[in-house]
Amino acid sequence: MITPAIGTTELYKQLEILIKTDTPVFIHGSPGIGKSYIVNDIAGKNNLEIVDVRLSQLDAVDLRGIPTISNEQTKWMPPVFLPTDPDSEGILFLDELNSAPLSVQAAIYQLVLDRKIGEYTMPKGWRIVCAGNKIDDKGIVFKLPSPLINRMVHIVLEARYDDFKAWAIKNSIHPFIIGFLGFRPDLLSSEVPASSETNPAFCTPRAWNMLSNIIDSTNEINTIHPVVYGTVGYGAGIEFISFVKVYKTLPDIDAILSGESQSVPEEPSALYALCAAIIEKYENSAQAKNLFAYSKELPVEFAVMLIKDLILKDESIAELDEFEEWLEKYGEYIV
Structure with a gap:
């Protein structure tokens, strides 16, 4: 057993x-x-x-x-x-x-x-x-x-995305990583490759953390494709690079945080990227009030994910009146 x-x-x-x-x-x-x-x-x-x-x-x-x-x-x-x-x-x-x-x-x-x-x-x-x-x-x-x-x-012990995400948000892991693994949580940890494979790299929380540090040091991910493959493996690396291209097509995050935009992407991969980008740029409770309103424009599962992740980053937002109003609509979906 x-x-x-x-x-x-x-x-x-x-x-x-x-x-x-x-x-x-x-x-x-x-x-x-x-x-x-x-x-x-x-x-x-x-x-x-x-x-x-x-x-x-x-x-x-x-x-x-x-x-x-x-x-x-x-x-x-x-x-x-x-x-x-x-x-x-x-x-x-x-x-x-x-x-x-x-x-x-x-x-x-x-x-x-x-x-x-x-x-x-x-x-x-x-x-x-x-x-x-x-x-x-x-x-x-x-x-x-x-x-x-x-x-x-x-x-x-096994690697689980929810545990990793909670740690990642608190430790400023790059939003590319958080958004991608939200879209593909099965790639948080992968099997060790066979010794016959030419690229021995594979996915682990440690590898994604290492890749986050590398991305933080460069503005051009297109110049480090071999490094990406050599950190998390070729298959995961290809998917991650494609995801980053989606990430760069997102609506203006600053405009969303300031309440000036209600633009919502349609693709699930873009929605995962959007939520990660919002959490990464979030700074204060004034923005949180705008995000409670914006979340109501999102599909339910992403609205709940966004606010739950926001609370991980800033627990004080749970004291806002807007949070109580938001709970009346989405409380039944929070586990």
């Missing part, structure tokens, strides 16, 4: 519980979907230190420490990255666990089981979070020993 996967929003909730109860957890997920980002973000939000260890790059001796002689006895010197302050609190993030050599996995087993390794004991305020890729992601992945599996809670 396949374990149901969860999105990033749900992962935040579950990790909060597991960290609070000091329960070791293993997050399974494809490359580039945000496992490391989420663990680091949770540590920051809870004022916890974090030690990020990439286990695939270590040997067992790197964890247990180098042996030294003291008083005619062998003593193991633990690595400097393991926390030692008894009053500290944090997350020991063991990434790429199932890509690590079996000898390293065996060493981690003692750390997860007893919170010890060699002569090292982890401070009580520290929690263990592990992560790794799925076996079918065509990476270097080893099956974990069953005793180690049984000492952790296992959660499968």
Whole structure:
């Protein structure tokens, strides 16, 4: 039986519980979907230190420490990255666990089981979070020993567009990306290509974020087609470039925000692009009042999407009288 996967929003909730109860957890997920980002973000939000260890790059001796002689006895010197302050609190993030050599996995087993390794004991305020890729992601992945599996809670993470969009709006991801993935949410994350394919790039939230940063640095996407293909893959890249051409035919966004235009495109791809462009340029509640009126000109699903995304960017608009009036018409469509 396949374990149901969860999105990033749900992962935040579950990790909060597991960290609070000091329960070791293993997050399974494809490359580039945000496992490391989420663990680091949770540590920051809870004022916890974090030690990020990439286990695939270590040997067992790197964890247990180098042996030294003291008083005619062998003593193991633990690595400097393991926390030692008894009053500290944090997350020991063991990434790429199932890509690590079996000898390293065996060493981690003692750390997860007893919170010890060699002569090292982890401070009580520290929690263990592990992560790794799925076996079918065509990476270097080893099956974990069953005793180690049984000492952790296992959660499968998958990329979901709604979670990505909420993060993207708050982190100023380029509207080209948000609009395109609204139109083609299935391309947020794609399968890892076969090794025989000439272009090994594929879609992940990390790849789209990287492409957003690249687009922010140039005004001419027509000059970076090879970069687009090399970031998200050729098929997705072709579709994305075609979408950008639609994006550039949109009505005047500033005129819509100022209440001077009620122009509405007809094509669904253009409507997704329009909503993303409006959210990107939105600045204040005066514009929000105009957008409540403008949304009534849109098809229902886009009217609801626009206002929901607007609230993600500016929660204060929910206090406007215009929002209450808008809810009377569209409240039944909000999930």
